[in-house]
Amino acid sequence: MGFKEKVVPTIRISDSLLVPIQIDLDDKTVEQLQAQLLAEIQEHRVRAVILDVRMVEVIDSYISYTLTETAAMAHLMGCRTVICGIQPPVALTLAQMGIELQGFLVARDLEHAIGMVYSP
Amino acid sequence: MDGKLRELLDISENDFDVVVRISREEDIAIARQMAKQLAQELGFSLADVTKVATAVSELARNIYRYAKPGKIMIRKRPEESGGPAIQVVAADRGPGIESVDRVLTKGYTTHERSLGIGLSGIRRLMDFCEIASEVGTGTAVVVEKRRRKF
Amino acid sequence: MDNNLVEMLVEELEAGSKQEEKLWRNLLPGVVSGATGNNLREAIREPLFGLLQELGETALGAKLKLVIERTPTIPAAELLSLILELCGELRHDSEQAVRELERMLSELATPIIRIWREILLVPLIGGLDSDRAQGMAERLLDRVSATRAKVVVVDVTGVPTIDTAAGGFLIETFSAVKLLGTEVILTGLKPEIAHTLVKLGVDFRMVAIARDLEDALRQAIAMIEEDRSRQRKIVWARGSNFPDEAEGGEHNGI
Numbered sequence: 001m002g003f004k005e006k007v008v009p010t011i012r013i014s015d016s017l018l019v020p021i022q023i024d025l026d027d028k029t030v031e032q033l034q035a036q037l038l039a040e041i042q043e044h045r046v047r048a049v050i051l052d053v054r055m056v057e058v059i060d061s062y063i064s065y066t067l068t069e070t071a072a073m074a075h076l077m078g079c080r081t082v083i084c085g086i087q088p089p090v091a092l093t094l095a096q097m098g099i100e101l102q103g104f105l106v107a108r109d110l111e112h113a114i115g116m117v118y119s120p
Numbered sequence: 121m122d123g124k125l126r127e128l129l130d131i132s133e134n135d136f137d138v139v140v141r142i143s144r145e146e147d148i149a150i151a152r153q154m155a156k157q158l159a160q161e162l163g164f165s166l167a168d169v170t171k172v173a174t175a176v177s178e179l180a181r182n183i184y185r186y187a188k189p190g191k192i193m194i195r196k197r198p199e200e201s202g203g204p205a206i207q208v209v210a211a212d213r214g215p216g217i218e219s220v221d222r223v224l225t226k227g228y229t230t231h232e233r234s235l236g237i238g239l240s241g242i243r244r245l246m247d248f249c250e251i252a253s254e255v256g257t258g259t260a261v262v263v264e265k266r267r268r269k270f
Numbered sequence: 271m272d273n274n275l276v277e278m279l280v281e282e283l284e285a286g287s288k289q290e291e292k293l294w295r296n297l298l299p300g301v302v303s304g305a306t307g308n309n310l311r312e313a314i315r316e317p318l319f320g321l322l323q324e325l326g327e328t329a330l331g332a333k334l335k336l337v338i339e340r341t342p343t344i345p346a347a348e349l350l351s352l353i354l355e356l357c358g359e360l361r362h363d364s365e366q367a368v369r370e371l372e373r374m375l376s377e378l379a380t381p382i383i384r385i386w387r388e389i390l391l392v393p394l395i396g397g398l399d400s401d402r403a404q405g406m407a408e409r410l411l412d413r414v415s416a417t418r419a420k421v422v423v424v425d426v427t428g429v430p431t432i433d434t435a436a437g438g439f440l441i442e443t444f445s446a447v448k449l450l451g452t453e454v455i456l457t458g459l460k461p462e463i464a465h466t467l468v469k470l471g472v473d474f475r476m477v478a479i480a481r482d483l484e485d486a487l488r489q490a491i492a493m494i495e496e497d498r499s500r501q502r503k504i505v506w507a508r509g510s511n512f513p514d515e516a517e518g519g520e521h522n523g524i
Binding site: 024054081084086088090091092095096100101106107108109112115119 | 404408411412414415418420441442445446447448449450451452484497501502503
Binding site for chain 2: 024027028058060062077089092093096097
């Protein structure tokens with residue numbers, strides 16, 4: 001996948017894909033992110049995707065829908081997805097709207113996330 | 121015709137601090153950003169700023185998806201009796217909603233890429249939510265959130 | 271002549287204390303001087319404020335009536351608006367104080383205590399309304415995030431009743447904590463609360479439940495131990511057999 005098509009630069013560590021999202025997500029970028037991640041999972045035989053959303057200030061119903069959809073698709077490709085770094089205001093908003101991030105393992109931070117990925 | 125809806129569709133833009141027209145996808149992010157800024161100016165907690173921004177994001181997306189063009193109007197109401205509040209009016213002259221009760225049910229959606237959480241989620245996030253709609257005329261949603269005492 | 275009038279009035283007002291008498295002496299010269307506008311305001315603002323606090327609205331009103339009757343030249347209209355303004359300020363101040371107290375009470379009623387490394391305890395006391403619940407949730411999430419706590423123990427022994435709304439607030443708070451990647455253990459549910467919760471259909475299946483605080487702490491420590499041993503295993507596994515070269519097997523759980 002060419003550099004130009006990537007909305008989020010990713011880092012590959014052994015067979016995991018680390019995705020630090022440093023931009024505020026909107027409808028278009030989250031859709032592009034989905035396409036990008038699926039392509040990378042396929043191309044590099046990734047076993048786990050770790051989304052780090054520390055910098056994301058708003059996750060609304062569409063963004064969370066697209067993210068859970070991505071997790072479900074990744075699952076079908078034999079890949080587990082971990083989300084980490086959800087900020088307290090975002091967590092409170094999601095909880096109040098009654099949104100669950102289905103299909104995601106939820107981690108406190110990167111260290112915790114890596115622990116989940118490699119847990120036997 | 122619904123008087124409340126007519127009144128909201130004709131409401132003067134001059135009475136608002138911010139008016140964002142919603143016709144392109146990027147406008148959703150702009151509306152969200154403006155809402156965030158006004159809530160911050162009113163001294164809302166960070167969590168409540170995020171809740172207001174998220175609710176506006178949902179409102180703007182509903183317009184973009186089902187009824188563009190429309191507009192999001194936001195005003196600060198520092199002197200409300202229950203404490204300073206922010207009010208958002210989302211208005212469009214789109215197709216209108218057939219059953220308002222049904223769209224407020226969590227999980228109901230006509231869109232294939234949606235959780236059906238939009239309006240019910242907005243209602244949970246805000247302190248006040250009113251919907252006026254008529255098929256063929258348009259839809260107006262008024263939501264408010266006041267600054268919490270603690 | 272003004273002085274005589276002032277003395278006469280002070281005499282007649284029968285001040286109940288030295289402090290009150292002093293305030294009248296400060297106030298009256300301004301009132302009878304014939305000054306108007308801002309001069310008058312500046313002159314009488316402070317003593318009037320003092321008297322309002324000293325005597326309260328009713329007693330001050332009665333005494334001012336007397337003053338006005340004795341002094342025909344008094345600018346009654348201006349005095350009235352100034353007094354209303356001061357009353358407004360006083361009310362505003364006391365409202366501010368009440369708000370501050372409410373906030374303090376809400377914080378005092380929900381302390382967040384670090385009882386163990388990476389374990390926070392939240393003993394909830396009193397009823398849960400929307401504002402209080404949201405304030406509590408915000409403070410808790412900030413603490414969890416700042417301390418990187420792995421487990422939060424919520425003890426509801428001090429909560430008299432939990433209705434649907436309060437149950438909903440708790441569930442929202444627990445979901446939010448879990449979105450930070452932190453576990454929640456709920457304890458202190460009295461039989462009658464458990465009864466109502468089930469009847470109301472409030473579903474706490476998403477959190478671990480403990481019999482009492484001791485049990486909660488034991489469970490929490492077990493969770494932390496498990497987490498640590500998992501981390502150790504990874505370090506060990508990576509040291510001996512870097513997963514890049516390792517084939518398959520160990521990552522089969524999805």
